[in-house]
Amino acid sequence: MENVANVTATEVSGGLTQELRRGVVVLAVLSQLDEPQYGYSLVQKLTEKGFPIEAGTLYPLFRRLEKQGLLEGSWDTNESRPRKYYKLSPMGNEVYGQLCEEWKQMVGSISDLIQREEGEKDGDN
Numbered sequence: 001m002e003n004v005a006n007v008t009a010t011e012v013s014g015g016l017t018q019e020l021r022r023g024v025v026v027l028a029v030l031s032q033l034d035e036p037q038y039g040y041s042l043v044q045k046l047t048e049k050g051f052p053i054e055a056g057t058l059y060p061l062f063r064r065l066e067k068q069g070l071l072e073g074s075w076d077t078n079e080s081r082p083r084k085y086y087k088l089s090p091m092g093n094e095v096y097g098q099l100c101e102e103w104k105q106m107v108g109s110i111s112d113l114i115q116r117e118e119g120e121k122d123g124d125n
Contacts, residue, residue, distance in 0.1 A: 025057065027096075027099050029046070029062075032045055033087050034088060034093075036085035037087070038085050038086070065086075069092070071088065072089045
């Protein structure tokens with residue numbers, strides 16, 4: 001099969017990886033907000049845990065999740081630079097739990113599909 005418009009598998013894979021990450025970034029962010037975090041601290045925390053995120057992605061997400069009622073924001077003006085801290089709201093905690101259950105079901109289903117596919121490739125129909 002020929003490459004369409006000279007696009008490589010690596011380029012296509014990179015784009016699809018970005019789509020996968022976009023789909024789980026909310027879950028990754030919510031998972032770390034049981035304790036208040038400000039933007040830069042969360043960027044560092046997620047990066048340390050193997051899920052790097054750019055501030056330009058995180059801050060708009062904070063605002064959207066706060067507007068949806070999933071996060072509570074509060075300003076700390078005791079430091080030289082005021083920082084806005086975010087944590088899960090009660091509804092955010094509930095939604096996070098629901099998303100975790102959905103994620104576990106999806107991971108199980110995809111794992112089954114991948115294993116089945118790998119078995120068929122190995123001739124284990």
